Amino acid sequence: MEFKLEGNAQFVEEAYLEAAACYTRALEAQPQDADALSKRAAAYLKLHKLQEAAADASRAAELDASLHMAHLRQGIAQFELEQYAEAKRAFQRGKQAAPKANEALAKRFLTWLRKCDAELDSTHVTVSILQKKLGQDDVEVSIDPKKLRVRVKVDGEFIDAFDKPLFEEVVPAECSWKVLGTKVELKLKKKSNGTHWDQLEEAVFQTATQVVTGPAAVFEEKPQSVPRPYASSRNWDQIEKVIGEELEAEKPEGEEAMQKLFRDIYAKADDNTRKAMNKSFQTSGGTVLSTNWKEVASKDYENERTAPSGMEWKKWG
16 A cells, blocks of 8 residues: 555656556555556556556456546557557446546546547448348348448349449458348458548549559549648647647546646645645655645654554554
8 A cells, every 4th residue: 555655646746657666566565456557557658658558457447347547548548559449448348437427527438439439430431231121141241352242132132232343452351241220331441541532432533544543543533632641631749639638637536536636736836835745745654735844844744643543554564
């Protein structure tokens, strides 16, 4: 517990490397401490150690599925790692675990889920073939890298619902399809992630001397178009800024809320107030937080500690 409290104090001071080290010491004593794992994931996110953050948050969520902040941190780490499908699942689990009455938290999860959907749309193409009352045996799907064929059974006979070359290549092994009540839905994995498809079928631009297909054909037809700065048309600098702002805007509960309050007070405080906060919180073992340096300067919290009711202080090591 002592190392975790020290980690909390270091996190409040924005000493994220030191905070991660403290949480590591706490986990050496209690490897199954889900809260410590989740907090270390938060420190790793601040340090931009995304793989470590994702691993810690994932393990924390496995140990305690009710830790909605662990799910949130796992999702953020995986989103920044461009693992959008995994991130979406983490955010969905977090939304389910989060307190239902906390509307702000629910909106934050929904915002992240929308971001995941937007990115997934940039890696896949969704195709819907509208036809009611189809069973699994009433549909035949053939997906090649550059061609899609879908046949459906109507009045006892199979007919082609779609049989054309595709706008650009897909990855057949990562494509999927399912039969729903009113349609057949296909998810085609783009070979070139983020490439914008102007249409589903292959585009062809032909002149007297050449034939161009795919995205290049659309560019030839619309030469006035401004080239996109990113393949996915997304401003990653802006996305990173939004992610950072959302992290700073988190409104956690319980101990997390206390840490947020400490951090806000500390950021706006003068030197004496900061010294008072640091000494009172750290030497009292996290039981006292004072902003009055005149009072704290003469206090010896180390020897004057008062344990919470029903508990006693005990030093380890």
